[in-house]
Amino acid sequence: MQSVAAGQFVDVLGLRTHYITAGKGGEPLVLVHGGSPGASAGLSWKNNIEALAEAGIEVYAFDQPGYGHTDIPSDHSSAFRLAHAKAFIDAMGFGGEYSVMGNSAGSDIAARIALADDRVRRLVLVASGTLAPVGSAAAQALSKEHAERLGAYTPSLENARELSLGTLYHAELVTDAFVQERYEMSAGPLYDAMLERRKLPRPEKIYDKLVDLRMETLIIWGRHDGGASVEKALLLFEAVPRAQLHVFSDAAHWVMWDEAARFNRLVADFVTGS
Secondary structure (H helix, E strand, O other): OOOOOOOEEEEEOOEEEEEEEEOOOOOEEEEEOOOOOOOOHHHHOOOOHHHHHHOOOEEEEEOOOOOOOOOOOOOOOHHHHHHHHHHHHHHHOOOOOEEEEEEOHHHHHHHHHHHHOOOEEEEEEEOOOOOOOOOOHHHHHHHHHHHHHHHOOOOOHHHHHHHHHHHOOOHHHOOHHHHHHHHHOOOOHHHHHHHHHHOOOOOOOOHHHHHHOOOEEEEEEEOOOOOOOHHHHHHHHHHOOOEEEEEEOOOOOOHHHHOHHHHHHHHHHHHHOO
16 A cells, blocks of 8 residues: 555534645645545545646545544534535635546535536546446346445454455455554444434435536446446446546456556546646
8 A cells, every 4th residue: 555645634614624635736636535434535545645646636635524534523414524525625725626536425425516616627436326327227236235235334354354355356455454444444433423324314316417517527437346337337427428438347446446556547637638
């Protein structure tokens, strides 16, 4: 695993919010991690932050409420997490345009930000089964099985390892260090927060609004995604007007880990317009 820049904290909607930033002078890119147990800015984007910064991008990766090193909120709704993401961006004080990239459920937040803020110049959606249209019965069954697997998770090193072997295609990436960090990011108060999130309804789908995404959009998927089939990637591609789609053959749900070097080049070229 690569090292990343030390994190910082900022008050956002009354929560001590952890974020990592790297790179100066380029257009800002906000990274929104997913919602699975152990997801966080430091783990989810560990192999991407510094590489994207070295490509001339000013990177901002934050922990959502109840994840990573950000405070545990009293409101565990998806609406609050969206409001928090928007407030975080405001707190960073971007003077002009910026781009946003989300992974998994984080792509749903990224797309909602892009729909609401005309400063968003480019959008990257990574393995966004939550955002994509539902697809066939087989695709729906895969998504349901994936959601049940995440919902059944309880914190332990063994369970964190098993979960991660489903998240990543390359088993050798599931090192003891990776498992330890994912376990720590899914235990204690963070696990309690996950239990609170499970009690709440999922956000209303925005399939019918995807046509209003007018910025250039890059959709990235892994062929071996165990929760979001490639069929859903194609449906999302068809639903977003100015989209391009890249499917990595040897990747699963965390494409940014399975194919880090190629992923970083692809995203950097897209965001910088190279």
